[in-house]
Amino acid sequence: MDYTFRYAGAVDRARNGFAAQGMMETLKAQMEVLKPGFCEITARIRPEVSQQQGFAHAGLAFAIGDSAAGFAAQSLMAEGYDVLTTEMKIHLLAPARGTSLVARGSVIKSGRSLTVAEAKVFAQSGDTETLIAVLLGTMMAVTPK
Amino acid sequence: MDYTFRYAGAVDRARNGFAAQGMMETLKAQMEVLKPGFCEITARIRPEVSQQQGFAHAGLAFAIGDSAAGFAAQSLMAEGYDVLTTEMKIHLLAPARGTSLVARGSVIKSGRSLTVAEAKVFAQSGDTETLIAVLLGTMMAVTPK
Amino acid sequence: MDYTFRYAGAVDRARNGFAAQGMMETLKAQMEVLKPGFCEITARIRPEVSQQQGFAHAGLAFAIGDSAAGFAAQSLMAEGYDVLTTEMKIHLLAPARGTSLVARGSVIKSGRSLTVAEAKVFAQSGDTETLIAVLLGTMMAVTPK
């Protein structure tokens, strides 16, 4: 699908929104790419975000996958709109082992009020990427009160 | 439903598994209760786990809700079994504002290999609890290799 | 939770909507109960709605579970509103064997535009009811154009 930004300041809006999230700082996550209908977020796999076997915690894959899907959805919204996840499903496909995770979110269907978006999360180790999670959920456009 | 532990060391197994998760330490989460088929986990709402409006990030609700559901499922498993989330859905119902979140996970259907479990997450503020998220997902029993 | 109808004609609106669905007639489904925030729908298990082992098809559990959740949600909406499922998850917990299925839908969180609702589906055999499916999803209030 071929999308275009509906707001010239979409990239700045996303970067400011991302920077305002204490959680992204805590997880050492970074927004790498924002294009119309697409967002990429990465985070290193560190002991601070591990589960009991030393792999990355499902909560990390969820947090960056959900954010990538959300910012992909927001990229298609007009000026003044923020985005809220109403529901999200995650499938965990393989252990998240490696040096970092990369989440790539994209829009499936963009509507006036609701957007359906997905994300794929890969574990990176050297030059290899392994798909470790897929997410599918609903985003709602909201205007700040 | 009336469940019983299938392993006398179930509470210690859960506490050890919880303590080995770097993510739970990073989120300052604590396991408060483990009973047969039930688990309660809390976490304070701090700037380090916030989203852009200062409320708790969806990633926090997911992380403690998913863990509460997972440890509820594990509580019914025999000795030597660990638990893995295969998929989980979260609905975000209201802004997570207040002093802390509490997640209560419980088992809906316990099977040999798969368990279906749910969690409800509440925001606490003074004496008030507000339901801010519900989760429903699938857990798989695994033996450590 | 304690709900009340927001439209005095809610029961008639639901019965008319139900009767207008060719699919419910094809599945021989019947609306048994509509109360504020709650709906019960039944369907007999017949060869025409079976899967390959002779049990009721997952599509039957979905169709009546989704409808029960939807009409539960609609029961709390003002005059002139219809309801639409935006997304729905179903867990299939046990084979759907017996004489009939009964789906009980109820509202978890009722909002202006979106409602989160769930349904439990039981297989009935003599005096016994077995939980065979749970559903959790999102309903949107729409005005007919």
Added chain:
Amino acid sequence: MDYTFRYAGAVDRARNGFAAQGMMETLKAQMEVLKPGFCEITARIRPEVSQQQGFAHAGLAFAIGDSAAGFAAQSLMAEGYDVLTTEMKIHLLAPARGTSLVARGSVIKSGRSLTVAEAKVFAQSGDTETLIAVLLGTMMAVTPK
């Protein structure tokens, strides 16, 4: 991804399983394609499978989407294995209007016991196809008892 059948009789197994489902006959659904990791199922939009506005019922999109995902998953299983949906999520994206629905199911991750599969459902009208639903769920390999 590049898959191959693990059982030479995979196509016949699928066609026999499909033919044994009374529900598929009731919905006038047809299996059009079975390839390794992929299945296509169609059904005409008829008054017998309508919702209250005359479009195809969500239950039809679910039934053929779930079946397409399930037979895609089964296509990669060894001799003697049948497939069971353990959970499935459907997003309804647009009204299902037109002459027929086509569901295309494909495998995302094939595992020993669990397979994650998705389906896209399109409404066909003349030469046009409109995406009306996406499904994402879990299939379990089972041996008949």
